Amino acid sequence: LSGKLAPELLGAIAVAAYSYMALVPLIQPPIMKALTSETERKIRMVQLRTVSKREKILFPVVLLMLVALLLPDAAPLLGMFCFGNLMRESGVVER
Structure with a gap:
């Protein structure tokens, strides 16, 4: 800005x-x-419930789609955040 x-x-x-x-x-x-x-x-x-692996993997994907539709200028920045989260949850990287 x-x-x-x-x-x-x-x-x-x-x-x-x-x-x-x-x-x-x-x-x-x-x-x-x-x-x-x-x-x-x-x-x-305390954790109220356990979050399934499926939910952990779907969250960044759905989040990125919503952001890309609603705020396309913010999509690249949030896309990298979602990509890192997706890599961690899918087991590609440890951290």
Whole structure:
């Protein structure tokens, strides 16, 4: 967006965005401690049901089709996310 509206600010915006992303691990913990109680932080969530292998494989495929229909400009970015998820769930890669 900044590349079209203010191309001269693209470098500064990129540096600010990457700096923020790098600082999230330092910024987030104190904020989370301030906004939650100790008992809330100790809660352990349980899985409601087991998700089948079929569901894990179909989810990225269906998601990509919906995004490609509704938001075609975002399809390449989300496509790579879905592709990685699909590779992991199908057993091609371990991570």
